[in-house]
Amino acid sequence: MTALDYINIIVAVLTVGLGLLGWLAPRWTMEKLDMRAGPTNMAYTEVSAVSGCLFVGIGIGVLILNEPMAWVALGLAYAGAAVGRVTSILRDNAASRQSWTFFGTEAALAAWLILANLPSA
Known part of the structure; x- marks a missing residue:
């Protein structure tokens, strides 16, 4: 296994x-x-559905599939969460250390999963 594999697995286990x-x-x-x-x-x-089982399902799914595009899909899910969060921070005056930390984490996970797992052109 490569470092890429280990990091992907850690992210999936964290997600689950x-x-x-x-x-x-x-x-x-x-x-x-x-x-x-x-x-x-x-x-x-x-919360049980969206902050819960949705993440359990996609985390287990990428571990089972273990395909580059599955990892990219998980990255896109995190990217969507990051976009939704930053939109709310700006639109709803919801800036806090916690909300910016969550945004940064989501954005970093999205960037890693997408960029590290996209097949070479």
Whole structure:
């Protein structure tokens, strides 16, 4: 295995781990993300699905497929999260150390996964 393989695997395992927290501990996740449930508690299902099992699924998927374009797809997912986050930071006046840290992490993971795994032309 190469360094590229090890880094990709670490990113996928991190993705699955964070997803497990969102899925199995939505209240804890929401507390850390400064989120609150409304009258229907729909927020818990949203965190379980989007911050949870979505990441578990894509993380396990890339580990099983272990193909360059699968790793690029994971990178595109992180790129989408980074774009959504920075848009909200700017649009919603949501700048904080935490939001910029999350953005930086998402952007760095996206850049790595996309650039390191794109097939050579």
